[in-house]
Amino acid sequence: MYVHIGKETIIKSEEIIAILDIESLQKKKNLEEVLQNLKISDNIIDVSEGKKKSLVIIHKENKNLGYITNISTITLGRRAEK
Secondary structure (H helix, E strand, O other): OEEEEEOOEEEEHHHEEEEEEHHHHHHOOOHHHHHHHOOOOOOEEEOOOOOOOEEEEEEEOOEEEEEEEOOOHHHHHHHHHO
């Protein structure tokens, strides 16, 4: 199944590792630490159109990628469950 995560971006639901709330990560100042620990700092794709809400981490082709999106974690979670 596929999940629409913003703009014209669609990912496979089975590739999703985590869906994280950016506001919570920024409040705790852990966003950069999370990105570095997952080794995705250089593999971030921003599809948020300037309204960052969620970070979707996926595993694709033997590497981890991150997508910053303007869709809430709750909505993305519901889309991934279907």
